[in-house]
Amino acid sequence: MTFYDEVGGQTTFQRIVDVFYREVSLDPVLKPMYPEEDLGPAADRLTMFLVQYWGGPTTYSERRGHPRLRMRHVPFRVDPDSRDRWLRCMRTALDEVELSPLHDATLWDYLERAAYAMVNTLPSAAASPGGRPTLDARSTSEDSTETA
Numbered sequence: 473m474t475f476y477d478e479v480g481g482q483t484t485f486q487r488i489v490d491v492f493y494r495e496v497s498l499d500p501v502l503k504p505m506y507p508e509e510d511l512g513p514a515a516d517r518l519t520m521f522l523v524q525y526w527g528g529p530t531t532y533s534e535r536r537g538h539p540r541l542r543m544r545h546v547p548f549r550v551d552p553d554s555r556d557r558w559l560r561c562m563r564t565a566l567d568e569v570e571l572s573p574l575h576d577a578t579l580w581d582y583l584e585r586a587a588y589a590m591v592n593t594l595p596s597a598a599a600s601p602g603g604r605p606t607l608d609a610r611s612t613s614e615d616s617t618e619t620a
Contacts, residue, residue, distance in 0.1 A: 474527025479575050482523060488565045489519045495561035502557050505549075526579075551593040559587050 476485070493511045496502045506514050520532035562583050566576055 475575070475578065476523060476527035479526075479571055479579075481528060482519075484569060484571075485519055485522045485526070485528070487569050488562075489515050489522070491565035491568045492518070492561050495564050496558075499557050499561065501554055502561065505554065525582075549593045550590045551595065552591060555587045555591050559584060562587075 479485075493515045496506070497511055517532070524530050524532040563580070566580060566583075571579065
């Protein structure tokens with residue numbers, strides 16, 4: 473039996489995504505990141521992705537190909553604040569669905585790791601006390617020279 477089956481299949485993932493996008497629609501930072509005015513297409517894509525990832529039908533790959541999550545998020549400014557807002561919306565969704573503690577922890581662990589991996593924009597970092605740039609500042613500077 474897959475995780476998908478254990479948590480209740482399509483119905484459970486649809487509920488998670490519905491609550492998640494209800495919360496996204498209320499967030500002034502996240503809502504503008506979605507290109508469609510109607511969040512329905514984004515909700516459909518997320519549902520298909522989660523269902524497939526957790527052992528359900530492979531509709532996502534059949535319709536959209538390989539997930540390539542990082543590549544698909546490149547056009548959007550995903551910074552630590554938007555990551556944290558995304559996680560808050562997802563936490564609300566998981567809390568409302570009330571999975572078993574083990575299933576909740578398993579899904580949350582994945583969502584948290586995925587959210588951290590999607591960050592593609594770091595805030596400008598000031599020099600460290602020793603006068604050397606911090607890792608964040610070096611990364612930002614290296615990124616800007618790559619695109620020049």
